[in-house]
Amino acid sequence: MSPDPGPHVGRFHPFTPLVLTLCVAVLAVAAPGPKTAAALYTTTVVAVFLGGVGRAALRALIPLAPLWFFLFLLHGVLGDGDQVVILGLSLSREGLAAAVTQACRLGAIATASLTLYASFSPARFVDAVADRGWSFSTAYLVVATLLALPRFRARALAIIDAQRSRGLRLRGSPLNRVRAIGPVTFPLLLGALAEVDERGYALETRCASGVVHRTPLDPPLDRVGDRAIRWLAGAGAVAVLLWRVFG
Amino acid sequence: MSALLFKGAGFTYPGAPSPALRDCVLHADAGSITWLTGALGAGTSTALLLAAGLAPRHTGGERTGTVLTLGVDPALPSSGAALGGRVALVLPSPATQLSGIAETVFQEVAFAPANLGWPRARITARVSDALTALAISHLANREPGTLSGGEMQRAVIASMLVLEPDLWLLDEPTSALDTAGRALVHALLRREAVRGAAVVVASEDTDGLHQVADRLVVFADGCPVLDGPPQEVLRGERVWEAGAASTAIAGLARAAGNAAPRPLTVDEGVARWAR
Amino acid sequence: MGTMKPLLMEGVHFAFGNASVLEGVSLEMDAGAGVALLGANGAGKTTLTRLAMALLHPDQGRVITAGEPTAGRSPEDLASAVGYLFQHPEAQLFARTVRAEVGFGPERLGWATDRIGEAVDGVLLELGLSTLADHHPYDLPQPTRRLVAFAAALVARPQLLVLDEPTAGLDRAARARVADVVLARRASGTAVLAVTHDLGFAAAVLDRAIVLAGRCIAQQLPLTELLGDHPDFPAPPLLELARRLGLEGVRPAAAVLAPLLTSHPKTGTLEA
Numbered sequence: 001m002s003p004d005p006g007p008h009v010g011r012f013h014p015f016t017p018l019v020l021t022l023c024v025a026v027l028a029v030a031a032p033g034p035k036t037a038a039a040l041y042t043t044t045v046v047a048v049f050l051g052g053v054g055r056a057a058l059r060a061l062i063p064l065a066p067l068w069f070f071l072f073l074l075h076g077v078l079g080d081g082d083q084v085v086i087l088g089l090s091l092s093r094e095g096l097a098a099a100v101t102q103a104c105r106l107g108a109i110a111t112a113s114l115t116l117y118a119s120f121s122p123a124r125f126v127d128a129v130a131d132r133g134w135s136f137s138t139a140y141l142v143v144a145t146l147l148a149l150p151r152f153r154a155r156a157l158a159i160i161d162a163q164r165s166r167g168l169r170l171r172g173s174p175l176n177r178v179r180a181i182g183p184v185t186f187p188l189l190l191g192a193l194a195e196v197d198e199r200g201y202a203l204e205t206r207c208a209s210g211v212v213h214r215t216p217l218d219p220p221l222d223r224v225g226d227r228a229i230r231w232l233a234g235a236g237a238v239a240v241l242l243w244r245v246f247g
Numbered sequence: 248m249s250a251l252l253f254k255g256a257g258f259t260y261p262g263a264p265s266p267a268l269r270d271c272v273l274h275a276d277a278g279s280i281t282w283l284t285g286a287l288g289a290g291t292s293t294a295l296l297l298a299a300g301l302a303p304r305h306t307g308g309e310r311t312g313t314v315l316t317l318g319v320d321p322a323l324p325s326s327g328a329a330l331g332g333r334v335a336l337v338l339p340s341p342a343t344q345l346s347g348i349a350e351t352v353f354q355e356v357a358f359a360p361a362n363l364g365w366p367r368a369r370i371t372a373r374v375s376d377a378l379t380a381l382a383i384s385h386l387a388n389r390e391p392g393t394l395s396g397g398e399m400q401r402a403v404i405a406s407m408l409v410l411e412p413d414l415w416l417l418d419e420p421t422s423a424l425d426t427a428g429r430a431l432v433h434a435l436l437r438r439e440a441v442r443g444a445a446v447v448v449a450s451e452d453t454d455g456l457h458q459v460a461d462r463l464v465v466f467a468d469g470c471p472v473l474d475g476p477p478q479e480v481l482r483g484e485r486v487w488e489a490g491a492a493s494t495a496i497a498g499l500a501r502a503a504g505n506a507a508p509r510p511l512t513v514d515e516g517v518a519r520w521a522r
Numbered sequence: 523m524g525t526m527k528p529l530l531m532e533g534v535h536f537a538f539g540n541a542s543v544l545e546g547v548s549l550e551m552d553a554g555a556g557v558a559l560l561g562a563n564g565a566g567k568t569t570l571t572r573l574a575m576a577l578l579h580p581d582q583g584r585v586i587t588a589g590e591p592t593a594g595r596s597p598e599d600l601a602s603a604v605g606y607l608f609q610h611p612e613a614q615l616f617a618r619t620v621r622a623e624v625g626f627g628p629e630r631l632g633w634a635t636d637r638i639g640e641a642v643d644g645v646l647l648e649l650g651l652s653t654l655a656d657h658h659p660y661d662l663p664q665p666t667r668r669l670v671a672f673a674a675a676l677v678a679r680p681q682l683l684v685l686d687e688p689t690a691g692l693d694r695a696a697r698a699r700v701a702d703v704v705l706a707r708r709a710s711g712t713a714v715l716a717v718t719h720d721l722g723f724a725a726a727v728l729d730r731a732i733v734l735a736g737r738c739i740a741q742q743l744p745l746t747e748l749l750g751d752h753p754d755f756p757a758p759p760l761l762e763l764a765r766r767l768g769l770e771g772v773r774p775a776a777a778v779l780a781p782l783l784t785s786h787p788k789t790g791t792l793e794a
Contacts, residue, residue: 123350136362144347151347151392155613161577162614166674167601167630183626186616190660198343204305205336205344206359206406210327213364217357287665287693339664339691395563396609396690397719423690425719426756451694454759492694495722495759495776502780516763520783 013226014125017116020047020229023237024112028105030237030244034097037104044108048115056115064110068103075099122147127216136211144199152192159187248318250414250445251275251298255312257469258293258302267293269469270312275447277413280440282456282477283449285466286490291449292339294466295416298447299336300326317414332363335407337417341399344406345391352378352394353387356406363410370409377405380435396423404432408439415439417448421455433459453494457481457511465489482508526589527552528603528682528713529574533583536569543569545737547583553681553711556704558724558745560717560755561734567717568609570734571684574715575606588681602631605680609687611671615659620651623659624673631678645677648706649699665693672700676707683707685716689723701727701775722758725749726775746774 024044031037048057079095122143129139163183164170170180203209253273259266268290275281283291296302300321303310310322319329338344349355356377360370378384381401386394394402400423407415415436421429433455436446440461450456456477457463463480465473467489473480480486481493484507492498493509496516500509510516529551536544543566551557559567572578573585576592576599585592588603597606608614617623621642628638646652649669654662659670668691675683683704689697697720704714704727718724724731724745731748733741741748750757750765757765761774772778 121350122348123354126348130361140348147347154392158608158610159614161597162606162608162611164597165575165577165601165604165606165608166614166627167598169598169630183614183616187614190616191613198345199347200305201301201338201343202346204301205299205338206346207331207362207410208346208358210331211362211364215361215364215367215370217354217361217367217370287663287695396687398563423719425754426721427754496763499760499763499776499779499783502776503783504780513759513762513766516759517766520767 012229013220013222014121014128015222016226016230017119020233021112021116023233025109026237027240028108030240031101031105032244034100034104037101037108041104041107041111044111048111051115051119053115053119056118057111059118060107060110060114064103064107067106068099071099071102075102117146120146123217124220126214127219128222130214130216131219133213136208136214140203140208148192148195151195152188155191156184156188159184159191249274249315250277250317251281251447252315253294253297253312256294256297256314257311258297259309260293260302261307263308266469268297271470273464273471275414275445277445278440278443279461280436280446280448280459282460282463283447283466284451284453284463284491289466289490290469291466292418293469295336295418295447295449297321298414298416299334300330301336332359332410333413335410335412335415335417337404337407337415337420339419339422341396341403341423344403345399349391351388352383352391352402355391355402356409359406360409373409373411374405377409380408381405382431397425397428400424401428401432404435408435411442411444413444415444415446415448417446417450419450420448421450421452429455451492453481453492457494465491467491478511481511527586528555528588529715530586531570531573531583532586534573534580534585535582536566536573536578536580542737544573544734547734547739549732549739549742551682551713551715553713554708555713555730556708556728557713557715557730557732558718558728559715559732559734560748561740565734566737567734568686571606571686571715571717574682574684575604576600598630601627602678603680604682604684605675605678607672607675607683607685607688609690611675612659612664612667614671614674615667618658619656620646620659620662620670620673621655623670624677627674627678641677641679645673648676648703649673664691665696668692669696669699672703676703679712681712683712683714683716685714685718687718687720688716689718689720697723704728721749721755722760725758725761726773731755746770 027040031040045057048054075095075098076091079092081095082093083090084093126139126143130136168180168183169176251274253271256268256271257266258268271294273294283294285291293302296306297310297314298316298321300316302308304322314320314322317330317333319326321330346355346358349358353374356374357370360373378387381404383398383401383405386398391402400420404420421432424432429452436448437459440446460477463475463477464471465480465486472489473485481497486493487501494511496513497509497511510519527550531547531549534544534547547570559570561567569578573580574587576587576595576597579592587600615623617626624645625638625642628641646655649672651669651673654666659667662670672688688700692700701723708714714728716724716728728745731741731743731745732739746761749755749761758774760776760779764772764774764779769779769782772782
């Protein structure tokens with residue numbers, strides 16, 4: 001999330017990365033085997049790097065690595081059927097294929113989602129919605145929720161600092177860690193509730209409820225290229241979905 | 248017609264054992280600054296929330312009596328159309344009122360006018376003026392989340408100023424500001440009153456407001472108990488009996504055993520006590 | 523005690539990534555000292571206080587809090603010696619009663635139950651919160667919640683109090699309580715370092731001013747010398763009055779000045 005979404009991604013209309021991410025998700029679910037799934041994942045990673053937000057692809061590896069390891073164990077090591085020996089390990093051929101398929105599906109979805117999150121610009125998104133004359137309330141809800149996450153994180157860090165300064169130890173015995181839960185999570189939950197309340201006050205006092213026609217402050221350009229990408233990606237995803245369901 | 252009118256107004260928060268406001272009679276006129284003060288829990292904040300319609304709409308609870316804001320009952324759902332953009336409410340914690348979706352202070356201040364569908368050129372001009380008036384033009388491109396308390400307070404006031412409201416309702420609007428900041432906001436409120444707006448401000452900044460406000464209303468136990476010209480009210484003893492306080496110099500005079508009428512300013516204090 | 527100072531900083535440099543915040547900052551505080559930490563937004567005041575609490579560690583130089591260097595130590599190691607009051611302190615409240623909330627710190631420090639009870643009762647009395655001991659903190663108004671957080675910072679009787687905007691969001695009565703407690707603690711040897719924009723409060727309860735500007739300490743001088751000397755730091759009314767009545771050196775608080783003014787309804791004479 002940034003006001004400066006990146007050198008290339010920032011030039012897209014806000015709806016384009018959104019549509020692309022949805023399409024990647026659909027294609028990932030529809031991908032029938034390891035080769036197509038791997039192709040999808042590779043294409044996604046390459047596109048992300050070309051878009052100038054390669055860091056998101058790398059950051060996606062953090063949650064993916066343990067998931068991939070688990071898949072490899074579950075399907076590859078413990079799988080049945082034809083066995084193949086790799087580096088001294090006896091692995092199931094079918095299991096490996098399944099593991100690779102799942103891993104690449106998850107990889108594509110995770111990479112696309114994190115890229116979307118990293119490159120999302122709330123103001124441009126709200127302006128894009130306003131420019132179309134679509135519902136401001138829905139856009140506000142989506143954006144305010146997304147932006148609540150970094151605020152939530154900052155609040156959590158502040159609470160942890162405060163409790164540590166009062167003597168709370170986060171490291172050490174399991175009992176210590178359990179004891180730490182209350183002093184950290186309760187204020188966080190109460191803070192989250194307060195956050196919801198605050199958005200309510202903001203809506204009421206800032207003329208944001210019952211918005212009929214919001215003025216876009218800096219409407220993003222919706223180029224021919226943007227529309228072409230969205231239509232092609234959307235059509236492709238729908239076609240693949242139909243082929244998988246009926247083919 | 249008064250910009251704000253309370254007739255026998257009372258309010259009890261949900262689950263509260265006793266009313267926060269009881270049988271309250273209050274009015275505020277256009278072109279003047281009405282200053283509310285009182286001890287914690289005396290009802291000044293509740294009065295402002297009632298005037299804005301947030302009580303009971305947002306807070307829940309029960310209201311009695313009559314409240315008319317710019318001639319309209321603000322608790323009615325239909326009041327939004329009549330009052331939208333004409334009433335500015337500034338709450339004590341500035342973070343409470345941030346839009347939550349603005350990436351820059353400029354966008355934050357432009358939030359309400361954009362919601363009202365103003366033309367872009369008008370928004371840009373008015374936002375620039377408002378930022379200048381609060382001396383925060385240099386913060387136009389900053390992320391609202393990185394502002395200090397004082398800067399955030401100025402940004403919220405700017406985001407109300409941009410609307411040129413007919414009625415200002417401010418609750419401790421200068422609590423996070425230094426002396427220069429408080430003087431700036433008080434001068435701004437004076438200019439707003441001159442423009443014809445009605446300004447109602449709840450504040451404990453007695454030293455800052457006693458020469459700025461036109462009228463002082465002291466609340467105690469949910470009801471106004473004193474109402475008059477600020478200087479007159481502050482020199483007396485009753486303001487203290489009501490649980491509120493006067494200026495620092497008047498407080499010193501009281502501590503030194505001086506009877507009312509007491510000095511309010513440093514100059515008056517020097518005149519009283521110098522050899 | 524010897525030469526153990528509550529706070530000592532020597533040649534401290536600190537940067538967030540590439541952005542330098544503090545360069546070559548050195549300061550020391552003795553027992554019972556009262557220092558107002560002043561400066562524009564972004565000048566590094568909160569960073570300095572966080573360094574004192576081992577929430578941050580210096581890139582160069584040393585921070586020695588309560589006689590021990592902060593290097594390699596964590597905030598929880600300093601909790602018995604330092605009471606830190608954060609901005610928006612009510613965000614940390616979590617317990618079901620005020621008593622439990624304030625007792626949380628000593629409980630984490632391993633104090634015996636009756637010792638905790640005594641300390642909590644004592645600090646609640648100091649702050650006028652005794653009648654609220656069994657209330658749920660979240661049922662209380664904001665200024666009172668902040669007082670509860672202040673009580674939590676005081677309860678272990680730390681040698682050093684580090685306060686970030688201690689009077690923010692407080693009503694007049696609560697501000698008066700905080701002022702009284704700060705003075706009382708200083709008199710009993712607690713050093714107090716406060717970031718505050720409330721110059722009336724600072725003038726009444728603190729003695730020294732440290733002004734941060736340009737990433738270092740621009741000025742370090744008695745507070746009463748700074749106030750009124752610079753347009754950024756105007757003298758609060760009681761200080762200005764005291765000066766004009768020839769009462770330099772008298773603490774500019776009503777309780778101290780009042781006995782020096784003999785009241786005569788019409789003329790009034792001054793006995794110093």
